[in-house]
Amino acid sequence: MTVPELRRDPVGGQWVIIAAERARRPMDFRLAPPGSQPAEDCPFCPGNEAATPPEIFALRDEAGWKLRVVPNRFPVLTVEGALHKRGEGIYDAISGVGAHEVIIESPQHVTSLTALSEERISEVLWTYKARLQDLKRDRRLVYGLLFKNVGERAGATLSHTHSQLIATPVVPIRVQNEIDRCARYHDFRGRCLLCDIVTQELASGARVAMESARFVALEPFAARSPFETHLVPKLHLSHYEALEDAWMPELAAVLRATMRKIEKALNRPAYNYLIHTAPLNAAPMEEYHWHLEIIPRIEGVAGFEWGTGFFVNSVPPEDAARYLRDL
């Protein structure tokens, strides 16, 4: 297996993982996402543990494992090897060192997080924190992205409920861009932009889908797609992994209730969720504020969106928020 390479586009600034070992020949593409496999062949179900690489972490009770973390069988980055940065004329490249883990959220073959109890979801959210804290000790790793793909349209290839964690030796451009914008806002106004958004949204209420003592689920002012929803902690915190254990049950309750509303509103859509948090190697930041973005994938991404980062959304977020509140 050749080590993958990270390359940065000098014009757009985005990084790309050139992962040649995922396809044997140039023609060997996945022309459409594979369909869901039947449950009896599921590599995430109990009894099939040998189908995954050896366990990194697990939670167990007397009945067996409740949650497992394993390396991705087809990792986009590999944990072995030195971090080597090189130039190629005007181009920048880095060896593809990183981690690619799968969090198997339940031994039951359920396809939605919402089929789990709040207590189990709380353990999943706690595991996210524990994995970030562990990976943080590897000084080669700069960023940890936690995400979930549900449904073929959202890029899922296995239906058994799971999340993924990719740790990279660079900060992804969208996150860096958010951090830069938040830093400019903080320079100019002396406050955290996300804190100000929470304050303004709670005062108006028009785009709030639900709230608890410490968290709010809101439809962003410039939602990129119908029913895009962000979960934001009300108190300032730059790093997800700094969240107190005592808050996990509340976050789990808000996440579960929000996802249930979205599943009901859109009849169990394909979706992605992901956590935007500060870089692993950064000290606590006054200007950045972690949040979880939920993006239902009910419309495709056409050339205009791809080419410009300019999205068209046919559902005003105020309408979506009202609809979710009323459910």
Add this chain to the structure above:
Amino acid sequence: MTVPELRRDPVGGQWVIIAAERARRPMDFRLAPPGSQPAEDCPFCPGNEAATPPEIFALRDEAGWKLRVVPNRFPVLTVEGALHKRGEGIYDAISGVGAHEVIIESPQHVTSLTALSEERISEVLWTYKARLQDLKRDRRLVYGLLFKNVGERAGATLSHTHSQLIATPVVPIRVQNEIDRCARYHDFRGRCLLCDIVTQELASGARVAMESARFVALEPFAARSPFETHLVPKLHLSHYEALEDAWMPELAAVLRATMRKIEKALNRPAYNYLIHTAPLNAAPMEEYHWHLEIIPRIEGVAGFEWGTGFFVNSVPPEDAARYLRDL
């Protein structure tokens, strides 16, 4: 019909068109792109001219029209109304003033640009220029994005070969980001980044798919997807609409030959192409250089890509370039 609104996300910086009139109710989504309509119902075929809004521009010969430009029947922006910028607390919004045009490239019901002769493609490329020059006179419009969606996976809803032009009152974030990065490079090194890329790529040859006297088709160093291909003019030029008419036949020949190779390599994939050019209202820029990006849509965009702008590509661009050269 309510006027659409442009909203900017304060954290990410991207603009979103909230186009509520495209969906009647929050639940009224397009859950999957509609299939291709049969040719006899095609609103772009001769005889069905009444199915489109009145013509903005056309090229004709003795046999009738060869090419038509019409307003999009379901525009994401509208040309009527004053440009009104407003704040909503910390948020920025602009009334959705702009243009959304469709370039019907042929009276024949063909589904690929490559079915047209080089001469006809040259007329299409000339029309792009003419439309940008015309829209430039409207001082409310700041950017003109020309793009093409082919195939359902790429967001196409009609199969009859056509392109689209969306003119907006703001510069899209991805283009602004490219301009900013190119300006930083120009500050630091005193040369245009794209000019340097062309020089380095022609010297190496490894990522060149084809070239002519004035243009090069190359696989970018950090290609985001297999067989992503950029057409770049060898001579510096910031604005597409400043391209000389005499160069159009050559650009048409390179575009047609490149697209034919990609169609052959990937068995007629869905794809988007789009032109990145300098803002309509900018003077000629030393630091920016227009180019045309072709993005085959053979893999979906999953949560990781969406959330980070970090792409995974399973085909090294050097392999793709070699394959295209050998075709």
